[in-house]
Amino acid sequence: MPGLCRDCGARDPPGATCPACGGRRLVRHAALFTLSIAHVDCDAFYASIEKRDRPELLTRPVIVGGGRRGVVSAACYLARTRGVRSAVPMFKALAACPDAVVIKPDMAKYVAVARQMREMMEALTPLVQPLSIDEAVLDLSGTEALHRAPPAVVLARFAGAVERRLGITVSIGLAPNRLLAKLAAERDKPRGFAVMGAEARDWLAQQPVTLLPGVGPALARKLGAAGFTRLGQLAGLEVREAARRFGEDGPGLVARARGEDTRRVDPARETKSISAETTFETDLRTLAELEVPLWRLCEKLGRRLSEKGLAAAGVVLKLKTANFESRTRTVRLGRPTKLPEMLFRAAQPMLAKEATGTAFRLIGVGSQPLAPGDTADLPDLADPDAARRADRWAAVEKVRARFGEGALVSGRGLGAKRKG
CATH class of the missing domain: 3.30.1490.100 (DNA polymerase, Y-family, little finger domain)
Incomplete structure (x- = not known):
C-alpha cells in the first residue's frame, strides 16, 4: 500500500520505521498519492503561539481567554485533558484546571502568524479558501508538475516547514472532497495527517450524527426523536423521504451522511459578517x-x-x-x-x-x-x-x-x- 514518511517526505518506506530518517510517523492509504483536497487546521492555535513565545510554559496547561469573567478563546491540549474547551466560561475552566496559566488574547500577534501561514499555503496552490484565522481548505489538483511531487508529499513538507518557520503545528486531512478532508483532519490531532477515501462511507455509517459539521444539539435532538442517531441511518434515506422528514435541508443532510460534498474550494468566498x-x-x-x-x-x-x-x-x-x-x-x-x-x-x-x-x-x-x-x-x-x-x-x-x-x-x- 502506498506510504509516506511525514518527517522527511520519503515515499513508500517499508516496515514501521522510515529507513531514510528513522522516523515512525508514517501514513499509508490506497489513494494517498491521488487525492488532492486538503484541510489544514492549526493545533490549539492561540495557545501554541503563546507557548512558542514563552518556552517556560511548554509543560504547563495554558488557557487563552479574557479573565475570570470571560470565556476560553483557546486551550492547549494539556488543558483540554482536564476538560477545558473553547467558549467555556472562564470560571468553569479554572475550576476544572486551577493550575492553568491564563493569558489574555493578543489578536495582532495571532493575525500576523495567520498571514504568514496563508502565504505559505498560497505558495502551494492558488486555490486556498480560509475558513477561520487558523483553518483553511486547499485544492492541489494539477500542482504535481509544479512541485514535482504529489499533493500528499507537498503537504507533509508544508507541515514540517510550518513547524520550523512559525514554531507551531498543524493537522492535515487529505480526501476527495471538503467534508471528508475536514473530518480527516480532526481524527489525528495534534500534528496529524489523516487520509480518507473510498472507505469513508463505511466508517461514517457507525458514527453519531453529531459528527457532521452543522449538526448541533437542537438538530441532534430532532434527529434522535425521529430515530436517527447514527449517520448510517440517515445515509439510507431516499431523497424524497429526507425532504419530507427534514424539509429542504434534508437531502443535503443525507448526502453529507454518505460523505458526499460537491462544494468547490473558492478563494473568492465572501466574508459573511x-x-x-x-x-x-x-x-x-x-x-x-x-x-x-x-x-x-x-x-x-x-x-x-x-x-x-x-x-x-x-x-x-x-x-x-x-x-x-x-x-x-x-x-x-x-x-x-x-x-x-x-x-x-x-x-x-x-x-x-x-x-x-x-x-x-x-x-x-x-x-x-x-x-x-x-x-x-x-x-x-x-x-x-x-x-x-x-x-x-x-x-x-x-x-x-x-x-x-x-x-x-x-x-x-x-x-x-x-x-x-
Missing part, C-alpha cells in the same frame, strides 16, 4: 454604562471593515446576560457605512430597548449583511454632513496610526475601562 465583542469584569446594567463599550466596539468594527475593504449594510447587536442568556437584535441600514458614528447610531436604539435594568456580562456589535467598501458613506444631498464625518474619521485614524491607539479618544469612549 464582521464583528467585535467584549466581556465585562463586572456586570453592567444602565444604558449610560453600556454605551461606553458599545462606542469602542463600533470604532473597532469600523476599522476592521476598512481593513477588509467592506461596509456594513446592516448592524447586529449582541448581548449576553449575567445568566448567559444571549440576545441578538438586528437592523438594516438605509445606506452602507463603515463609520463608527453611523454604526453607533444604528446600534444605540437597539441597546436602549434592552437596557432596562438587566445585568449584562457581554456586548458585541457586528455588520451583516456586508457591502463593498466603495459603496460606503457616499455624498448625499439629504445628509450634507456625510462627507465631513468620513473626513473626520479618516483624520482620526491617521493620527492613531502614527501615534498609537490612545492618541485620540472620543468623549463617548471615556469611562471606567473594563477588560474582557
Whole structure:
C-alpha cells in the first residue's frame, strides 16, 4: 500500500520505521498519492503561539481567554485533558484546571502568524479558501508538475516547514472532497495527517450524527426523536423521504451522511459578517454604562471593515446576560457605512430597548449583511454632513496610526475601562 514518511517526505518506506530518517510517523492509504483536497487546521492555535513565545510554559496547561469573567478563546491540549474547551466560561475552566496559566488574547500577534501561514499555503496552490484565522481548505489538483511531487508529499513538507518557520503545528486531512478532508483532519490531532477515501462511507455509517459539521444539539435532538442517531441511518434515506422528514435541508443532510460534498474550494468566498465583542469584569446594567463599550466596539468594527475593504449594510447587536442568556437584535441600514458614528447610531436604539435594568456580562456589535467598501458613506444631498464625518474619521485614524491607539479618544469612549 502506498506510504509516506511525514518527517522527511520519503515515499513508500517499508516496515514501521522510515529507513531514510528513522522516523515512525508514517501514513499509508490506497489513494494517498491521488487525492488532492486538503484541510489544514492549526493545533490549539492561540495557545501554541503563546507557548512558542514563552518556552517556560511548554509543560504547563495554558488557557487563552479574557479573565475570570470571560470565556476560553483557546486551550492547549494539556488543558483540554482536564476538560477545558473553547467558549467555556472562564470560571468553569479554572475550576476544572486551577493550575492553568491564563493569558489574555493578543489578536495582532495571532493575525500576523495567520498571514504568514496563508502565504505559505498560497505558495502551494492558488486555490486556498480560509475558513477561520487558523483553518483553511486547499485544492492541489494539477500542482504535481509544479512541485514535482504529489499533493500528499507537498503537504507533509508544508507541515514540517510550518513547524520550523512559525514554531507551531498543524493537522492535515487529505480526501476527495471538503467534508471528508475536514473530518480527516480532526481524527489525528495534534500534528496529524489523516487520509480518507473510498472507505469513508463505511466508517461514517457507525458514527453519531453529531459528527457532521452543522449538526448541533437542537438538530441532534430532532434527529434522535425521529430515530436517527447514527449517520448510517440517515445515509439510507431516499431523497424524497429526507425532504419530507427534514424539509429542504434534508437531502443535503443525507448526502453529507454518505460523505458526499460537491462544494468547490473558492478563494473568492465572501466574508459573511464582521464583528467585535467584549466581556465585562463586572456586570453592567444602565444604558449610560453600556454605551461606553458599545462606542469602542463600533470604532473597532469600523476599522476592521476598512481593513477588509467592506461596509456594513446592516448592524447586529449582541448581548449576553449575567445568566448567559444571549440576545441578538438586528437592523438594516438605509445606506452602507463603515463609520463608527453611523454604526453607533444604528446600534444605540437597539441597546436602549434592552437596557432596562438587566445585568449584562457581554456586548458585541457586528455588520451583516456586508457591502463593498466603495459603496460606503457616499455624498448625499439629504445628509450634507456625510462627507465631513468620513473626513473626520479618516483624520482620526491617521493620527492613531502614527501615534498609537490612545492618541485620540472620543468623549463617548471615556469611562471606567473594563477588560474582557
